[in-house]
Amino acid sequence: MTILHTLKNRRSIHTFKKINIPSDILKDIFTYASYAPTHYMTEPWELIVYQDEGKSSFIQSILSSYERIGMIKPNNEPKAVKMKESMRDFLMDIPHHVLIYFDRKQDQIRYEEEYAAVCAFIQNAQLAAWEYEVGMLWTITPYMHDPLFARDIGLGENVKIAAVLQVGYPKSIPRNKGRTPIEQKIKFITE
Numbered sequence: 516m517t518i519l520h521t522l523k524n525r526r527s528i529h530t531f532k533k534i535n536i537p538s539d540i541l542k543d544i545f546t547y548a549s550y551a552p553t554h555y556m557t558e559p560w561e562l563i564v565y566q567d568e569g570k571s572s573f574i575q576s577i578l579s580s581y582e583r584i585g586m587i588k589p590n591n592e593p594k595a596v597k598m599k600e601s602m603r604d605f606l607m608d609i610p611h612h613v614l615i616y617f618d619r620k621q622d623q624i625r626y627e628e629e630y631a632a633v634c635a636f637i638q639n640a641q642l643a644a645w646e647y648e649v650g651m652l653w654t655i656t657p658y659m660h661d662p663l664f665a666r667d668i669g670l671g672e673n674v675k676i677a678a679v680l681q682v683g684y685p686k687s688i689p690r691n692k693g694r695t696p697i698e699q700k701i702k703f704i705t706e
């Protein structure tokens with residue numbers, strides 16, 4: 516596969532086979548990702564991979580956050596319990612959750628530079644993964660903005676969670692939705 520083919524044909528994956536990806540392959544993928552551009556060579560990305568039993572307490576922290584921020588009812592009524600169970604089961608079935616974070620810089624410009632580098636890292640990871648026939652879903656969900664969630668999983672207060680990648684071998688690959696022709700987005704200024 517050429518990189519151009521991968522750029523066009525990579526898809527976000529929503530359903531995964533229930534098998535783990537060997538750690539060496541995950542390390543290879545994130546090694547390729549780390550060739551992302553990074554201003555001042557700060558390489559700001561930090562990763563935590565939750566897998567196997569390591570997923571349980573991470574997912575419990577997500578559910579507690581959802582209760583705190585009102586996305587699910589913090590009670591033991593059957594409906595709420597069922598909802599929590601089905602969310603837990605859904606998340607437990609995903610082979611790996613890769614949380615990506617970086618130190619939150621006070622300076623706004625430095626902060627944007629670091630976030631941009633981390634996003635480049637994430638897209639590199641998605642593309643590298645595709646070469647290994649590994650699927651990913653880049654997610655940003657409300658618990659990532661809950662400071663108590665970060666504390667709950669043992670991260671300091673000065674940390675920005677950039678994304679959680681859901682990772683595994685794809686069960687199915689969604690169709691290519693295509694993109695808006697670039698002619699509708701590009702202007703050439705020539706004089």
Ligand SMILES: Cc1cc2nc3c(=O)[nH]c(=O)nc-3n(C[C@H](O)[C@H](O)[C@H](O)COP(=O)(O)O)c2cc1C
Nearest residue numbers: 525526527528529652653654655656678689691692
């Ligand atoms: C910053 C960012 C956050 C995203 N968050 C989510 C998410 O929370 N849930 C989700 O299903 N997809 C999420 N996506 C994936 C997009 O839905 C997906 O890229 C888009 O539908 C195009 O599909 P494709 O990646 O297969 O081309 C996110 C993508 C980006 C770049």
